[in-house]
Amino acid sequence: xxxxxxxxxxxxxxxxxxxxxxxxxxxxxxxxxxxxxxxxxxxxxxxxxxxxxxxxxxxxxxxxxxxxxxxxxxxxxxxxxxxxxxxxxxxxxxxxxxxxxxxxxxxxxxxxxxxxxxxxxxxxxxxxxxxxxxxxxxxxxxxxxxxxxxxxxxxx
Numbered sequence: 001x002x003x004x005x006x007x008x009x010x011x012x013x014x015x016x017x018x019x020x021x022x023x024x025x026x027x028x029x030x031x032x033x034x035x036x037x038x039x040x041x042x043x044x045x046x047x048x049x050x051x052x053x054x055x056x057x058x059x060x061x062x063x064x065x066x067x068x069x070x071x072x073x074x075x076x077x078x079x080x081x082x083x084x085x086x087x088x089x090x091x092x093x094x095x096x097x098x099x100x101x102x103x104x105x106x107x108x109x110x111x112x113x114x115x116x117x118x119x120x121x122x123x124x125x126x127x128x129x130x131x132x133x134x135x136x137x138x139x140x141x142x143x144x145x146x147x148x149x150x151x152x153x154x155x156x
Contacts, residue, residue, distance in 0.1 A: 036064030043076055057083040066111065073108040097130065105129040118142055
């Protein structure tokens with residue numbers, strides 16, 4: 001019987017991360033913990049089929065934080081991949097990610113102080129997926145938001 005389980009190689013698995021980190025009462029001279037703003041954040045992967053058609057899919061469930069010392073970590077629920085094609089979601093989850101065995105992907109790194117300044121940064125991080133670990137790079141965006149300046153629909 002042929003084994004249909006696909007093996008995942010993190011060396012060729014591309015993760016593109018765009019993060020908006022909200023920091024309440026940010027003070028440049030005082031280290032603090034930051035949390036991932038899920039409503040403004042996107043974690044996506046790009047897949048290519050037939051060596052010619054690339055598609056971007058997003059994960060809808062993830063958590064993340066940056067500690068006061070700059071330790072960055074994200075946990076992605078792999079069952080939350082949304083390709084906009086339900087049968088493709090199921091097949092990727094079952095055959096590629098094997099989410100029944102490996103339900104999450106974990107990303108972590110130690111950030112430098114300049115990585116926490118507003119702007120887009122390229123970071124190197126450890127990605128743990130499918131029982132494997134690899135070092136990858138991605139873009140990381142920091143946007144400091146002051147909650148006192150945000151207004152809801154009734155405040156306008």
